[in-house]
Amino acid sequence: MKTAILSIGDELLTGAVVDTNAAAISAALFGSGFRVERRLTVRDDEAEITAALQGLAERHDIVVATGGLGPTSDDVTARAAAKATDRRLILNDEALAHLRSVVPDERLRGLNEKQALLPHKCRVIPNPVGTACGFWLTHEGTLFLFLPGVPREMDRMLADTVVPLLRERFPGEERLRRRRFTLLGIEEAEVNELLKDIPQPRRGVTLAYRARFPFVEVTVRGEGEAAELFNRAQTETLKKLSDHVVAMDDETPEENVARLLRESGFTLSLAESCTGGLIAKLITDIPGSSAYFREGAVTYANEAKTRALGVPAPLIDEKGAVSSEVAMAMARGIRAASGSDLAVAVTGVAGPGGTPEKPAGTVFIALADRNGCRSKRYLFPGDRDQIRTATAYTALDWLRRRLTP
Amino acid sequence: MKTAILSIGDELLTGAVVDTNAAAISAALFGSGFRVERRLTVRDDEAEITAALQGLAERHDIVVATGGLGPTSDDVTARAAAKATDRRLILNDEALAHLRSVVPDERLRGLNEKQALLPHKCRVIPNPVGTACGFWLTHEGTLFLFLPGVPREMDRMLADTVVPLLRERFPGEERLRRRRFTLLGIEEAEVNELLKDIPQPRRGVTLAYRARFPFVEVTVRGEGEAAELFNRAQTETLKKLSDHVVAMDDETPEENVARLLRESGFTLSLAESCTGGLIAKLITDIPGSSAYFREGAVTYANEAKTRALGVPAPLIDEKGAVSSEVAMAMARGIRAASGSDLAVAVTGVAGPGGTPEKPAGTVFIALADRNGCRSKRYLFPGDRDQIRTATAYTALDWLRRRLTP
Numbered sequence: 001m002k003t004a005i006l007s008i009g010d011e012l013l014t015g016a017v018v019d020t021n022a023a024a025i026s027a028a029l030f031g032s033g034f035r036v037e038r039r040l041t042v043r044d045d046e047a048e049i050t051a052a053l054q055g056l057a058e059r060h061d062i063v064v065a066t067g068g069l070g071p072t073s074d075d076v077t078a079r080a081a082a083k084a085t086d087r088r089l090i091l092n093d094e095a096l097a098h099l100r101s102v103v104p105d106e107r108l109r110g111l112n113e114k115q116a117l118l119p120h121k122c123r124v125i126p127n128p129v130g131t132a133c134g135f136w137l138t139h140e141g142t143l144f145l146f147l148p149g150v151p152r153e154m155d156r157m158l159a160d161t162v163v164p165l166l167r168e169r170f171p172g173e174e175r176l177r178r179r180r181f182t183l184l185g186i187e188e189a190e191v192n193e194l195l196k197d198i199p200q201p202r203r204g205v206t207l208a209y210r211a212r213f214p215f216v217e218v219t220v221r222g223e224g225e226a227a228e229l230f231n232r233a234q235t236e237t238l239k240k241l242s243d244h245v246v247a248m249d250d251e252t253p254e255e256n257v258a259r260l261l262r263e264s265g266f267t268l269s270l271a272e273s274c275t276g277g278l279i280a281k282l283i284t285d286i287p288g289s290s291a292y293f294r295e296g297a298v299t300y301a302n303e304a305k306t307r308a309l310g311v312p313a314p315l316i317d318e319k320g321a322v323s324s325e326v327a328m329a330m331a332r333g334i335r336a337a338s339g340s341d342l343a344v345a346v347t348g349v350a351g352p353g354g355t356p357e358k359p360a361g362t363v364f365i366a367l368a369d370r371n372g373c374r375s376k377r378y379l380f381p382g383d384r385d386q387i388r389t390a391t392a393y394t395a396l397d398w399l400r401r402r403l404t405p
Numbered sequence: 406m407k408t409a410i411l412s413i414g415d416e417l418l419t420g421a422v423v424d425t426n427a428a429a430i431s432a433a434l435f436g437s438g439f440r441v442e443r444r445l446t447v448r449d450d451e452a453e454i455t456a457a458l459q460g461l462a463e464r465h466d467i468v469v470a471t472g473g474l475g476p477t478s479d480d481v482t483a484r485a486a487a488k489a490t491d492r493r494l495i496l497n498d499e500a501l502a503h504l505r506s507v508v509p510d511e512r513l514r515g516l517n518e519k520q521a522l523l524p525h526k527c528r529v530i531p532n533p534v535g536t537a538c539g540f541w542l543t544h545e546g547t548l549f550l551f552l553p554g555v556p557r558e559m560d561r562m563l564a565d566t567v568v569p570l571l572r573e574r575f576p577g578e579e580r581l582r583r584r585r586f587t588l589l590g591i592e593e594a595e596v597n598e599l600l601k602d603i604p605q606p607r608r609g610v611t612l613a614y615r616a617r618f619p620f621v622e623v624t625v626r627g628e629g630e631a632a633e634l635f636n637r638a639q640t641e642t643l644k645k646l647s648d649h650v651v652a653m654d655d656e657t658p659e660e661n662v663a664r665l666l667r668e669s670g671f672t673l674s675l676a677e678s679c680t681g682g683l684i685a686k687l688i689t690d691i692p693g694s695s696a697y698f699r700e701g702a703v704t705y706a707n708e709a710k711t712r713a714l715g716v717p718a719p720l721i722d723e724k725g726a727v728s729s730e731v732a733m734a735m736a737r738g739i740r741a742a743s744g745s746d747l748a749v750a751v752t753g754v755a756g757p758g759g760t761p762e763k764p765a766g767t768v769f770i771a772l773a774d775r776n777g778c779r780s781k782r783y784l785f786p787g788d789r790d791q792i793r794t795a796t797a798y799t800a801l802d803w804l805r806r807r808l809t810p
Contacts (some may be wrong), residue, residue, distance in 0.1 A: 007444075010613055011613070011615055011624075012428070012431070012444070013431055013435075013440070013441045013442065013443070013444065014431055014432065014435045014440075014441070015427075015428045015429065015430070015431030015432025015433070015434075015435055015441075016432070016585075016615075016624070017428065017615075017617075018423060018424070018425050018428040019423070019424060019427065019428065020423050022420075022424065022446070023417070023420045023422065023423040023424065024420065025420070026417070026418055026419055026420030027419065027420025027421070028420070029420075030418075030419045030420055035418070035419075036418045036419070036420075037418065037447075037448065037453075038418070038445065038446060038447050038448075038453075038457075039412075039417070039418065039444075039445070039446035040443065040444070040445050040446075041427070041443060041444035041445075042442075042443050043442065043443075048442075048443075052443075070593065070614075070616070071593060071594050071597070072593060072594075072597050072614050073597075074613060074614070129787075129788075150616060150618075152618065208416075208421060210416075210421055210422065219421075270703070272682075275686075275689075276685050276686055276688065276689025276690070276694070276698075276701075277677075277682030277683065277684070277685030277686040277688075277689065277701055277703065278682065278686045278689075279682070280681050280682030280685075280686075280703040281680075281681055281682040281683045281686045283681065284680075284681025284682065284683075284703075284705065284755075284793075285681075285789075285790070285793075287756070287757055287789055289681070289705075290705055290706075293681075293705050293706075294705060294706045294708075294709060295702070295703055295704050295705055295706055295709035295713065296681075296682055296701075296702075296703030296705075297700070297701075297702060297703070297713070298675070298682065298685040298689075298700055298701030298702070298703065299700050300689065300694070300695055300698050300699060300700055300701075301695075301698075301699045301700055301743070303699075303743075303744075304699055304700035304743060307742065307743075308700065308702070308713065308742070337712065337713070338706070338708075338709060338712075339708075350689075351692070352692055384690075384692055385690070388689075388690075
């Protein structure tokens with residue numbers, strides 16, 4: 001099936017917004033065995049969108065469009081879709097009922113009702129998290145699918161409706177197998193070196209690398225009937241890289257740590273300096289984290305380290321706030337104060353700036369448990385944001401390693 | 406000048422990589438008065454690239470291509486460029502000299518020399534940070550520019566050579582004016598309603614809306630000679646929306662608050678429950694935040710609220726941890742403990758889950774200063790992530806309002 005994506009929106013073409021939707025659709029389709037052959041981006045302009053839809057339909061069997069389904073006057077995708085497929089725009093009952101269920105009556109009469117004006121005889125793609133329904137229809141042998149441009153809504157509708165619909169309508173498409181490893185603390189070139197003994201290309205099995213800061217992702221893909229080769233390749237890959245694997249497939253590193261914490265029954269507290277609350281934020285991103293997360297102290301000022309964590313002021317004077325000793329005192333301090341089983345502390349120089357002895361990127365991570373406390377010095381490269389992010393995920397990795405049997 | 410972008414690469418169409426280059430080129434051109442009208446993405450396939458270049462040239466005066474200039478066999482852009490413009494590929498002296506200066510001799514004879522094979526009579530675009538030079542040429546009235554796909558190299562060449570070249574060749578291009586308002590606490594449809602009295606479209610001035618959770622962005626654009634109309638439109642827009650404007654142009658809401666805090670000379674502390682460190686993370690994202698940010702307490706467990714913030718346990722028992730009284734006690738508690746001028750506290754139900762009296766999204770925000778303390782109850786819609794994000798940015802907005810004269 002020849003597949004194309006049409007992204008619609010002025011904000012994409014002015015560069016105000018990066019088109020993450022196009023990548024999300026590409027990845028979802030690729031994961032289901034559909035290979036996207038081209039993508040096109042046009043303005044919120046009815047004639048442009050109409051011409052683009054017609055042009056793509058000439059060469060493709062499936063066209064997925066995203067954007068321009070909102071309530072305002074610059075959203076003209078539904079109108080263009082109707083024109084491109086020779087249909088009238090009509091008030092769609094199902095879309096209207098959806099709007100009525102999520103928008104207060106007094107506002108419906110105005111702008112929002114416009115969102116229920118869809119091409120005649122299209123089918124609605126439900127939007128469980130927003131006002132604008134999507135829709136799909138076929139015209140002269142091409143299947144057109146229209147999704148809103150809000151990434152959160154688009155993602156949900158893609159997973160809930162679009163992918164199942166495509167799998168159902170095109171059951172004969174080759175299925176791709178995929179296994180993804182998320183790695184921390186290793187660079188792409190090192191991964192390449194480690195995996196060079198796994199002979200490739202093998203028929204139907206491919207290995208792909210991608211740096212996604214602070215991680216490197218390795219994806220093993222298998223097409224068609226190459227199940228055994230795929231299994232062997234992914235087993236060998238895991239064996240070579242296991243020390244660095246912080247998550248697999250669609251699980252995030254923080255979800256992995258959350259699962260390990262939940263299973264362990266241990267409670268956790270955090271003391272953060274340079275990460276400024278980022279580790280606590282990642283931990284509490286996960287629903288149900290209150291079962292194991294007690295508290296976090298974001299001690300930016302030295303007085304806060306002393307008062308809230310009991311780090312002796314002379315120790316800070318002598319060793320510096322960014323030191324192994326202070327990191328350990330912070331971890332011990334928050335563990336004692338909160339009564340948690342585990343405590344992680346970080347202190348470092350996020351930059352910009354720093355000193356010759358402690359340049360930006362110098363970070364100490366410490367972990368305290370009932371057996372005692374240990375710490376390690378790191379030098380993370382990059383800018384402030386990268387240093388903070390690498391620090392936070394490395395701290396989570398200390399927990400993963402501590403909790404992995 | 407009608408302008409188009411061609412992004413080249415298999416990895417874009419599988420969704421393995423988000424096309425940030427297209428956004429970077431769009432933004433750089435837009436900032437110099439060139440409006441990108443369409444973008445196209447194709448595979449690393451010589452025939453596809455050739456056809457795409459020819460197709461775009463039919464309708465555009467400028468075509469900027471990115472990707473496919475690397476040393477490996479799947480990089481075929483230079484060959485396609487030659488074919489699309491009826492030229493031979495020849496070894497380009499300047500590109501070869503560049504390669505010789507950055508690549509060791511023993512590797513040059515192999516793959517890398519291929520990167521100096523460019524279309525006859527093209528002009529080189531220097532690459533100061535990598536091996537692959539770019540190039541540009543004109544053919545039948547269209548200016549083609551080719552850049553590598555590595556973002557860091559592409560960005561540099563865009564700024565150093567491409568933008569100056571375009572400004573020099575098209576000095577008469579109309580300059581675009583732009584003003585962006587980032588709004589909080591108002592929905593897209595309400596914005597549209599508020600602005601409906603500003604008559605539009607007016608010649609050369611456009612208003613665009615975009616929801617970017619939890620914000621709505623309104624962008625006023627003015628072309629060419631419509632300076633006065635543009636100024637009037639942006640002034641009227643600001644007047645109508647001023648209560649909700651949390652940032653302007655490229656400043657983020659957190660940068661705006663950081664600037665206000667720095668200017669005020671006040672110090673800040675935070676006490677967070679449902680946001681779990683997110684507010685502290687946003688505050689400390691900004692370099693130099695240690696000048697005003699003292700500390701944050703992420704008090705997830707009730708005992709932590711009592712111990713670290715001095716919230717009386719009977720108060721929590723009586724009113725509940727999610728209550729106006731506890732929010733205020735948290736703000737007063739962290740302010741007293743840290744000695745900061747300002748303190749903000751949040752407590753709420755991020756969900757999933759909740760009770761009939763306090764459903765998910767119920768949040769109390771409190772602010773304490775030397776004049777006392779006040780709090781307000783909110784009910785934020787959405788999922789856990791949205792509730793936390795809306796809470797954090799609303800809390801920052803309390804600071805903005807407190808610090809705005």
